[in-house]
Amino acid sequence: MKGWGTRAVATTVATAAVMAGVGGLAPVHAQTSWLDGLVDGCPDLYVLGMQGTTESSPDAPVKVDTGMLSKIMGPMLDRARELGASVDRAYVPYPGSFGGLTPGGSRSYVASVTEGEQNLSRAAQKVLAQCPSAKLAVVGYSQGAHAASNFLRSVGTGSGVVPAGAVAAGALFGTPTRSPGSGLFPGTAQTSPSAVPGTTGDAVESLSSVSFSVPEGGGIGPVADLTEDYGSLAGRVSSWCQSGDLACDAPANAPIVRAVVNIAGQVEVGGDPFVAVATVGRALASTAFTTAVDVVNEDIAAPKNALEAVSIQPRKTISQRLAEASDPRATPPTGQDVTAALLKVGLIGLNAAVTVVKKVLTPETIAAVAAVGLANPAAAFGVLAAKTVGVLPELVPPATSQRLVRQAFQVVQNEIEANRDAFDLVAMTTVRNVAAEHGSYGSVPATAGGQAPTRFVASWLAAAAADLGDDPSSFTSTSVTSTTTTTTTRSTTPAVVPSTPSMTVASTPSEPAVTTTNSAPPEPTVLEQGGVSAAELN
Template identity: 60%
Template sequence: MTAAQTLTLSLTASASPEQPWLDDLVTECPALFTLAVQGTGESSPDAPIKADTGMLGTVLGPALDAARVLGSSLDRAYMPYPAAFGGAVPGGKQPYTVSVEEAAANLEAAAEKVISDCPATKLAIVGYSQGAHAASKFLEAVGAGTGAVPADRIAAAALFGSPTRAAGSPVFPGSSNDTPTSAPGSSRDHVSALPPVSAPAPAGAGIGPTSDVATSFGSLSGRVASFCQTGDLACDAPANAPIARAVTNVAGQVEVGGDPFRAVQSIGLALASTSFGVAVDVVNEDIAVPKNSLENLSITPKKTLSQRFAEASDPAAKPPTGQEAIAALTKIGLVAVNAVVSVAKKVITPQTIAEVSAAGLSNPAAAFAVIAAKTAKAVIELVPPATSKRVIQQAFNVVKSEVSANKDLFDLAALTSYANTIAAHTGYASAVATPQGESATRFVADWLAAAAADVGDTTATGPSSTTATSPTATTSAVTTPRTTTPSAPSITTSVSPSTPTTSASTTPLPDHTPIQ
């Protein structure tokens, strides 16, 4: 290894000024390290990384207890991030999309830190609501082979109320199984003994941008669970309501709290950008004007307007290129020029000139009246009745298509299911998810403990692990000290009687904040 490579590794192993919490992330190396991303309003940039609070506290607190019972080695950390929604909820004022990106970046940095410090440790990822959005983006990249860590280092992952859920997606996206797949290289004994998941899969989809929808997780499929309760708008939004997605996309890019002038400016910019993209697409793709004449005008939508707004408002959407914008403006300009020329030909005739001249000598106002009358008549004749009838019918079809595309917004039966959306969004610790009556959070807690036990069965004899010699070290049976030097003896001759995971023996009840 060159000196430059050594320096690079040294720099990446330490925390950046924006992520000081990374230095406190890893104290010892368990068999399984869980990285958790809380929901909107449940975290902050300086939130403690070991406090079991919020929705995910109902997962990781019990998971630590279950790990102790199994004698498996498990640790966890919560990613600090704004958890904001533009100031609409208590917490940061950052737009939702900015907050999600910061959460995903912190999750990526934490995953790299853990596998760098602990070569034998596997990772588990859990996320709730906005945190599930960030975790989903991270997991999708890992499953596609473009993520920050290798896919075989992810043992398990669970998302609750994820805005990235695909319409009608099963609990294990991309898999037909109703039980999780075991981690690569693990013993599989404990995970295979878990009960099946019987929670229904709602027909709706996540309310997040279309570009973030996760239909599967590539090579991680089967190891990622996505729990969604019927009526939870975050993950079960109406399938036939693209205008709702467009509104959510715009809202996710704005700041609505604090300074009202800044809020108006932020909303205006988001709407202007979206409207411009939609206008360019409609002119270029949906409106045909053969020979640049209004007489030949035709409207044939390839997509509904609401669908175009949903796509254009996606934060990942590319704005129209200069060439596309110029093409739209050119089409409009040529139509306008041809219309003016057509009107002029009918107005500026020898007969009109003679009438204006005669009237203008004695009554200038009458001369202007002659021109106005001729112009009005020419404009009316500009679009023949047959063309007008066709365009009116096409415009009616556009409106009818909009109603059909957004039919769930007009369906009282569909809307009724969202009457208790807050209860659905915050109820993952109570709704039954297995035939045995376990909740979704309880199932994931048992899954994490089981995965840690299975990974521990194989890593206990590996070069980076230590077999427990003390009967009191039940939660640290395969926990090894954090690797700080290349010296092998320092890794294999020391076993800590307890790990940071044992400090979370009690789990505070979460203060569920309504998530937008």
């Protein structure tokens, strides 16, 4: 995406409230009773879903299909039943709030996303503890995708609560952690998912080819959360971003916008304006303090701490520093950093004061003040003032003044250039339908056949479950006496879909099918559903 208009800065907070979250690591004590009803069977693949803003809550049911992710879970269960695959799913509850700016709670995004990531970790550990042989898949949308992305990145880099080998797949929709210009499978040039390790990958490889254009922008979340790849999970984690979805397609050249969103994400409202003012004040104070320390230490040069030698040599723009400092995950300045900044400013001021004393309080000046006498203090003050004004050119010589003016103009120019996308009126049209684009993942085409991203992911997860169910030890060879060829058949496994009201257990071709209800017809076996050839199985 090329950019967006000036009005976008004013509406960034409201837009972000609808779309995405800001990460954080503040400790949150969440209720965990929902974990008791999480696992009611051990499928080959267990899918954990993280809903978007306002679509979840701390007490949201874990087995009810609602929100954007219901467009994945329902079709996935249907497709898994068709394939005879063993799969289950659950939604991980968390606040899903934006500091009271959206319905659903007053908790800030910092706390909300943090709790979501923590609950997802608990859910993953719970599933694997009860079903050690199961594999996990994680899907997330909007704010939920932020939490899911952080979880998947930690797993892929080896710092997560579960091993990377336990995760079969991940799918993110409109995630604010998307790295600018990132491909569909971050860290790779792939347009199709990799097979689950340890499987033949036949079912995954048979999926429809993907034709989905990714935008140039990046996620609107904190810089520290932007993810270029998912380590050892690369190729098995997809990141879907529709052009114009500001959550994942924010302008690359507008760091001041990111700073605004970061600060807004730390606000707690709760219906109390004083709480809102207090939390905004804390966020702004922390951001300003961190930025000031960095600017003094890194951008202001003063050889020998002399005022006349001061120059501005910015390594980063101020807006970039604000964006980084406003990140709730940012490391605050150390005591050494603060001391260095204060010492630099203090020494510059002290040297300037010493210069004034040396140049003003000379014997001649003291004599002139004495001549005026205490009878006329105003005249004596005038003498000192005149002497001080005469010293100013020595404190800040004309050459230094001209240099500082030029550098100040350069700082302003750098700020405009760094935030040029925030002033691009022509490109404003690309984000005029932010809400529509953010909610389009169940309707825009992602394959040549017109499958939406959500439907493709549903097919992908069902295929991954089918591949996981293809246990090589369950394959047997049967010779066909009428020919010289040998065909391979497979003993079928039950299609485990716990959420459905009735379930059919498919039998092997030599046995009659047994149904668990009186009304449901026998479910066809894998071989009866179109047949599986020896070439496909091998």
